[in-house]
Amino acid sequence: MFGxxxxxxxxxxxxxxxESGTMKDRIEIPTTFPEETIAEVISFxxxxxxxxxxxxxxxxxxxNHDSSNYGYITSTPKTKWKNFPFVQTFQDAFGVPIxxxxxxxxxxxxxxxxxxxxxxDSCLYITVGTGIGAGAxxxxxxxxxxxxxxxxHTYVRRHPKDSYLGKCPYHQDCLEGLAAGPAIxxxxxxxxxxxxxxxxxxxLEGYYLAQALMQYILILSxxxxxxxxxxxxxxxxxxxxxxxxxxxxxxxxxxxxxxTDIENYIVGPGLGDNAGVIGSFILAxxxxxxx
Amino acid sequence: MFGxxxxxxxxxxxxxxxESGTMKDRIEIPTTFPEETIAEVISFxxxxxxxxxxxxxxxxxxxNHDSSNYGYITSTPKTKWKNFPFVQTFQDAFGVPIxxxxxxxxxxxxxxxxxxxxxxDSCLYITVGTGIGAGAxxxxxxxxxxxxxxxxHTYVRRHPKDSYLGKCPYHQDCLEGLAAGPAIxxxxxxxxxxxxxxxxxxxLEGYYLAQALMQYILILSxxxxxxxxxxxxxxxxxxxxxxxxxxxxxxxxxxxxxxTDIENYIVGPGLGDNAGVIGSFILAxxxxxxx
Numbered sequence: 001m002f003g004x005x006x007x008x009x010x011x012x013x014x015x016x017x018x019e020s021g022t023m024k025d026r027i028e029i030p031t032t033f034p035e036e037t038i039a040e041v042i043s044f045x046x047x048x049x050x051x052x053x054x055x056x057x058x059x060x061x062x063x064n065h066d067s068s069n070y071g072y073i074t075s076t077p078k079t080k081w082k083n084f085p086f087v088q089t090f091q092d093a094f095g096v097p098i099x100x101x102x103x104x105x106x107x108x109x110x111x112x113x114x115x116x117x118x119x120x121d122s123c124l125y126i127t128v129g130t131g132i133g134a135g136a137x138x139x140x141x142x143x144x145x146x147x148x149x150x151x152x153h154t155y156v157r158r159h160p161k162d163s164y165l166g167k168c169p170y171h172q173d174c175l176e177g178l179a180a181g182p183a184i185x186x187x188x189x190x191x192x193x194x195x196x197x198x199x200x201x202x203x204l205e206g207y208y209l210a211q212a213l214m215q216y217i218l219i220l221s222x223x224x225x226x227x228x229x230x231x232x233x234x235x236x237x238x239x240x241x242x243x244x245x246x247x248x249x250x251x252x253x254x255x256x257x258x259x260t261d262i263e264n265y266i267v268g269p270g271l272g273d274n275a276g277v278i279g280s281f282i283l284a285x286x287x288x289x290x291x
Numbered sequence: 292m293f294g295x296x297x298x299x300x301x302x303x304x305x306x307x308x309x310e311s312g313t314m315k316d317r318i319e320i321p322t323t324f325p326e327e328t329i330a331e332v333i334s335f336x337x338x339x340x341x342x343x344x345x346x347x348x349x350x351x352x353x354x355n356h357d358s359s360n361y362g363y364i365t366s367t368p369k370t371k372w373k374n375f376p377f378v379q380t381f382q383d384a385f386g387v388p389i390x391x392x393x394x395x396x397x398x399x400x401x402x403x404x405x406x407x408x409x410x411x412d413s414c415l416y417i418t419v420g421t422g423i424g425a426g427a428x429x430x431x432x433x434x435x436x437x438x439x440x441x442x443x444h445t446y447v448r449r450h451p452k453d454s455y456l457g458k459c460p461y462h463q464d465c466l467e468g469l470a471a472g473p474a475i476x477x478x479x480x481x482x483x484x485x486x487x488x489x490x491x492x493x494x495l496e497g498y499y500l501a502q503a504l505m506q507y508i509l510i511l512s513x514x515x516x517x518x519x520x521x522x523x524x525x526x527x528x529x530x531x532x533x534x535x536x537x538x539x540x541x542x543x544x545x546x547x548x549x550x551t552d553i554e555n556y557i558v559g560p561g562l563g564d565n566a567g568v569i570g571s572f573i574l575a576x577x578x579x580x581x582x
Binding site: 060074075122134138139141143144145146147148149150151153154155156157170171211214215216218219220221222223248250251252253254255257 | 511
């Protein structure tokens with residue numbers, strides 16, 4: 001049995017199960033500060049005999065095995081978690097192989113193995129929630145180069161009628177600064193969940209997300225795009241994305257995926273809210289195989 | 292011996308040599324229309340005994356082996372070349388394995404194998420010339436998903452003082468529409484080569500290219516970025532790119548590659564003008580191995 005952790009800024013989803021996606025137990029633990037949250041995570045896993053743990057974490061994190069900071073959360077704005085030695089902490093507690101990647105890379109891996117992109121060697125998983133992040137599978141493996149991608153911080157063109165300044169502490173009005181949950185709340189004066197019927201909210205959201213998707217498509221050419229996270233539960237965003245993206249691409253890419261078949265190309269997660277934690281089981285399995 | 296073709300919109304560079312990069316003969320043939328240009332290419336190669344041919348072509352092209360249009364140039368604005376069966380033509384003429392990819396993917400492969408990114412399993416090669424295109428190596432292989440990337444058509448934010456409308460027939464003021472050679476010429480009323488000392492030309496060029504590089508970095512995280520093509524011979528662009536990119540990233544990615552070591556991270560091609568044609572030798576070798 002494997003342990004899986006989807007470590008988010010709001011909560012840690014922890015589960016035990018198999019890389020086939022079956023889950024024996026699952027718990028959600030609020031993200032407070034490392035000493036408290038991690039103690040609860042450890043006591044949850046201590047109930048079981050686990051042969052490996054996979055961690056999909058919020059970032060930025062250091063995923064470079066050659067680095068002296070491998071396994072750490074690095075320059076996160078969540079100051080209590082800055083420089084937290086995630087991998088070492090769990091190695092010390094359990095003495096089993098630890099797989100470590102970003103939360104969105106874990107989700108992309110889960111979706112490519114068992115979810116909406118099952119059987120494909122290429123996909124993109126994007127989460128739109130407290131932040132915006134994305135993970136990708138390329139040639140069947142989690143995309144990694146110099147570091148993990150940080151796709152949520154790309155710049156998009158502002159809507160001419162949108163005077164909201166943006167909320168990203170690094171880039172102010174990058175995609176995350178304009179379109180993540182906290183930006184929606186600050187711009188419209190209410191949480192997205194209470195703005196369900198306000199068309200202009202989701203039209204604008206689709207306007208920004210479509211621009212980002214255009215960048216991702218032109219740069220990565222994924223075989224499937226999966227959009228998850230709390231904000232994407234507002235299903236009105238999908239039609240707005242389709243409309244705006246078709247306008248932006250203007251038939252330049254002559255694939256049905258960009259026109260008649262766009263609704264099967266850009267989809268919600270096949271594994272629902274468990275993409276990340278199931279992907280973490282697979283990270284655990286990979287770590288065990290390498291060991 | 293292998294044959295290599297770098298098929299560009301202005302000229303075809305053809306060469307014979309080995310995948311180690313040694314070149315026995317090389318010729319440049321103007322790109323006119325298929326019957327004429329291809330006849331010259333074929334008679335050049337007919338002088339030699341070649342065991343495989345690699346083609347790095349302008350695009351869009353169909354690189355999907357499962358497609359009925361595999362090996363074709365597809366929806367190019369160069370109408371005479373639309374639906375040209377590139378691979379079939381050379382298979383018929385030579386009966387040897389044919390490797391086929393984009394010109395920029397060939398150049399990326401050349402640079403990753405023998406050039407500025409030698410020894411790295413990840414790099415990005417961008418050409419800025421008549422058009423703007425990019426190819427990438429990810430996990431040691433040419434990046435391909437649904438199709439090949441089309442990175443030159445990504446949108447960037449306009450400079451507030453730039454009133455030039457843009458030249459892309461599909462997207463008007465996308466990166467290529469604002470920053471490729473023809474856009475420089477139309478905006479400033481003279482070819483780039485005659486604008487060498489006009490600081491504002493290269494400052495603006497760096498302003499746009501840095502935005503595109505930020506997207507590429509956040510989405511792909513390449514280990515090395517190589518900028519080639521005619522426009523990049525104006526060396527003043529590099530300092531402008533470094534300055535603008537550092538401002539845009541604002542220390543979000545805490546790697547020396549984005550700050551103190553940026554001049555070794557974003558570089559010119561190690562293989563000079565031969566990156567594409569040498570990469571084509573490698574495409575030929577790969578095609579021979581698969582056969």
